[in-house]
Amino acid sequence: NAGVTQTPKFQVLKTGQSMTLQCAQDMNHEYMSWYRQDPGMGLRLIHYSVGAGITDQGEVPNGYNVSRSTTEDFPLRLLSAAPSQTSVYFCASRTAAVGKKYTEAFFGQGTRLTVV
Amino acid sequence: DQQVKQNSPSLSVQEGRISILNCDYTNSMFDYFLWYKKYPAEGPTFLISISSIKDKNEDGRFTVFLNKSAKHLSLHIVPSQPGDSAVYFCAANAARNEKLTFGTGTRLTIIP
Numbered sequence: 001n002a003g004v005t006q007t008p009k010f011q012v013l014k015t016g017q018s019m020t021l022q023c024a025q026d027m028n029h030e031y032m033s034w035y036r037q038d039p040g041m042g043l044r045l046i047h048y049s050v051g052a053g054i055t056d057q058g059e060v061p062n063g064y065n066v067s068r069s070t071t072e073d074f075p076l077r078l079l080s081a082a083p084s085q086t087s088v089y090f091c092a093s094r095t096a097a098v099g100k101k102y103t104e105a106f107f108g109q110g111t112r113l114t115v116v
Numbered sequence: 117d118q119q120v121k122q123n124s125p126s127l128s129v130q131e132g133r134i135s136i137l138n139c140d141y142t143n144s145m146f147d148y149f150l151w152y153k154k155y156p157a158e159g160p161t162f163l164i165s166i167s168s169i170k171d172k173n174e175d176g177r178f179t180v181f182l183n184k185s186a187k188h189l190s191l192h193i194v195p196s197q198p199g200d201s202a203v204y205f206c207a208a209n210a211a212r213n214e215k216l217t218f219g220t221g222t223r224l225t226i227i228p
Contacts, residue, residue: 004159031214042120042205042218043160050214058215090159102148102167102209105216107159 002026006091006108013081013115021076021111023091030096032074036087049074081115088112119143120208122219130227135193137222139206146208151191154203201226
């Protein structure tokens with residue numbers, strides 16, 4: 001059972017380059033999210049999706065785009081990389097809430113991105 | 117503005133003793149709280165959660181306590197084991213939306 005798979009694990013970009021971080025889950029989860037983790041900041045929500053074709057902004061969306069064409073995949077695009085986007089990126093998925101019970105998220109192993 | 121705070125960046129505990137990790141929040145709309153554990157080079161993994169209608173939830177060696185009036189929750193690990201050495205994140209959710217707000221984490225080290 002692969003769970004949530006992120007690729008690549010490491011990436012170095014030059015300022016101004018674009019790239020896509022891939023995220024795939026095989027648990028048929030409706031909800032998927034992208035977070036970034038920076039030293040002393042915890043994890044912050046970038047974008048999320050509650051189903052195929054539906055996306056919304058999180059806490060720190062600027063400089064990132066997402067799309068959700070299938071249930072399984074939720075790629076994160078950096079349009080023009082900046083040094084401030086140097087971070088560790090985590091993708092997460094979870095099933096929709098059952099009744100009033102919030103369902104916990106499953107996280108991928110992360111992508112460490114450095115922008116020089 | 118940090119809505120979820122973990123004021124202790126690190127904690128060291130002797131193996132077999134109790135580990136207590138603390139978390140404070142400021143947003144009174146939060147109604148569900150979760151603890152995640154993270155090893156180096158891995159993603160966070162879910163540990164335990166609690167709804168605001170409860171004040172305690174227990175799962176094996178892990179117990180989470182919620183004090184709504186103080187806007188404070190704590191995670192107790194008894195007995196602590198070497199495999200518990202990790203970074204622990206507290207997270208909060210309001211009204212079952214997708215937005216989880218995380219604390220900055222506490223690095224727990226269990227001393228054999």
